Each structure stands twice: as C-alpha cells, then as structure tokens.
Amino acid sequence: MTLKDLLKKKLTKKELALVPSSFDIIGDRDKALAIIEIPPELKKKQKLIATALMKQHKNVKTVLAKRSPRKGIYRTMELKIIKGKRDTEVVHVESGCRFILDPRKVYFSPREGSERLRIAELANEKETIAVFFAGVGPFAIVVAKKAKPKKVIGIEINPDAVEYFKENIRLNKLENTEAILGDVKKKAEKFYGLCDRVLMPLPETSSEYLEEAIKCLKKNGICHFYCFTEEDKIKEKKKTVLVAAKKLKRKIKFLEVTKVLPYGPRIWKTRIDFLVL
Numbered sequence: 608m609t610l611k612d613l614l615k616k617k618l619t620k621k622e623l624a625l626v627p628s629s630f631d632i633i634g635d636r637d638k639a640l641a642i643i644e645i646p647p648e649l650k651k652k653q654k655l656i657a658t659a660l661m662k663q664h665k666n667v668k669t670v671l672a673k674r675s676p677r678k679g680i681y682r683t684m685e686l687k688i689i690k691g692k693r694d695t696e697v698v699h700v701e702s703g704c705r706f707i708l709d710p711r712k713v714y715f716s717p718r719e720g721s722e723r724l725r726i727a728e729l730a731n732e733k734e735t736i737a738v739f740f741a742g743v744g745p746f747a748i749v750v751a752k753k754a755k756p757k758k759v760i761g762i763e764i765n766p767d768a769v770e771y772f773k774e775n776i777r778l779n780k781l782e783n784t785e786a787i788l789g790d791v792k793k794k795a796e797k798f799y800g801l802c803d804r805v806l807m808p809l810p811e812t813s814s815e816y817l818e819e820a821i822k823c824l825k826k827n828g829i830c831h832f833y834c835f836t837e838e839d840k841i842k843e844k845k846k847t848v849l850v851a852a853k854k855l856k857r858k859i860k861f862l863e864v865t866k867v868l869p870y871g872p873r874i875w876k877t878r879i880d881f882l883v884l
C-alpha cells in the first residue's frame with residue numbers, strides 16, 4: 608500500500624492529491640528516519656501523514672519535515688520532528704557500507720547511492736583519491752571499500768560531519784581512508800601533485816575549487832566535477848574548467864558528461880569528468 612492509499616479515508620481528495628509521492632528514508636532495518644516535504648496546505652494534517660508513514664515503514668522511528676531548502680556552507684536543511692523519537696542519529700546501510708549520521712547536523716542523501724557505486728567502479732587499487740567536500744564520508748567509504756585504492760583522503764569543513772566520517776571509517780574497518788577537517792582551499796595543498804582522481808561533490812559551488820582539484824592531480828589524473836546545470840548550458844560549465852586549467856597551464860581532455868539526478872525544472876545534477884594531461 609502506498610502512503611496515499613493509507614490516507615485515503617483520512618484526507619479529502621484535494622488533500623490526498625497534495626500528499627508527496629516520494630520521501631527519503633535514512634537508516635537500517637531497526638531504526639530509520641523519514642524526511643518528507645509537507646506542502647503548507649497539509650500542515651494541519653502532518654501528524655496523520657507521519658502516522659501513516661510509520662505504519663507503512665515499521666523501521667521508521669521518527670518523521671521529520673523539511674522546513675527549508677539546503678543552505679549555508681554545510682548544505683544542511685532545517686528539519687522538524689513531526690512524530691516519533693527525538694534521537695535522530697541513525698546508521699544508514701548502502702552497498703554493504705554503514706554510515707552513522709544525524710541529518711539535522713550534516714548533509715546526507717540516500718539518493719546518491721548509485722552514483723557512489725559508479726565512481727567506485729571507475730577507480731582501481733593503484734590510485735590515490737581525494738574526495739573534496741566529503742561530508743560523513745559516503746563517497747570516500749564506498750570507493751575505499753569497493754575499489755580498494757591505495758589511499759582515499761576526504762576533506763570536509765563541518766566538524767560534526769568529520770566526527771561522523773572518522774567513526775564511519777572505523778565502522779567500515781578501513782585502513783586506507785583518512786578524514787581531514789578544514790576548508791578545501793587550505794587543506795588540499797598537502798596533496799598537490801599526488802592524486803590520480805579527485806571527486807568534487809559540491810554542485811552549487813565546486814567550480815570555485817577547480818584550481819585546487821587540478822593542482823592535486825598527477826599527469827593523466829581524472830576529476831569528477833559536479834554541478835547543477837540545464838542541459839544546454841553544459842558548454843558554459845566546461846568553459847569554467849578550461850579557464851581554470853589554462854590559468855594553471857595544464858591541458859585537459861573532457862571525458863564523459865553524466866546526468867546524475869534531476870534537481871529542478873530542466874536542471875540536473877551533472878557530473879563532468881575530465882582528464883588532466
């Protein structure tokens with residue numbers, strides 16, 4: 608039964624049409640959170656909706672309503688508990704990895720699991736990999752565990768996220784992964800010329816850090832540059848890459864462009880892969 612089915616007898620037809628058909632679940636079989644965007648017209652019915660959601664997913668112990676878009680440097684959103692337990696720390700399971708986190712303190716999206724696996728499939732055992740904007744470490748950990756590269760370093764500015772990242776390294780028993788607290792602008796320097804691959808999963812502003820990424824890469828290193836863009840504006844995004852490379856007197860070759868997830872009307876989270884020669 609869908610959430611709408613469960614609410615059929617409790618809401619009017621008009622209200623039912625407004626019930627979101629998708630929401631995120633973060634956690635495992637025993638304890639999970641649901642994060643849902645309740646339209647303002649349904650605010651008075653939010654408890655009813657949360658009750659139905661908890662009936663549908665028995666592992667959901669807390670239902671949180673999105674009260675703001677992602678914002679600020681940490682890319683977190685305001686989340687209000689509408690039903691359930693106040694403890695919102697969970698262990699999310701994905702691709703055989705476990706991530707402990709609290710979405711009220713850090714960024715995490717369960718929708719990006721396939722993308723993390725795609726990157727892991729591209730990496731290999733000989734590589735040193737830098738993950739800029741590493742959050743609680745999901746990209747770093749999936750790649751470290753699946754591709755078994757020589758070394759993965761993740762740089763993250765949110766202290767809460769770095770604490771979770773360190774705990775996640777322990778939880779997944781990884782010895783090839785290191786979490787570094789700080790701003791990519793300052794912390795990347797230590798890895799200049801040492802990396803075979805750099806991931807840049809901060810689509811809003813990652814273009815501001817292209818020079819750091821290029822500087823980290825060895826000859827023939829690969830960068831995965833994420834951005835939000837309309838399909839017909841990809842050329843402009845590629846231009847920012849070319850400008851950064853030119854400034855550093857490095858040649859680049861574009862590889863693939865991948866639409867990762869829809870973001871808004873005609874806008875996609877897009878990954879532009881390029882090789883630094």
Ligand SMILES: C[S@@+](CC[C@H](N)C(=O)[O-])C[C@H]1O[C@@H](n2cnc3c(N)ncnc32)[C@H](O)[C@@H]1O
Binds near residue numbers: 719791
């Ligand atoms: C979109 S989130 C992605 C997090 C993680 N890679 C994931 O997929 O869950 C971007 C992350 O970059 C961090 N961040 C933003 N600016 C940063 C900077 N200048 N240096 C390091 N981390 C930064 C934020 O705190 C946030 O955790």
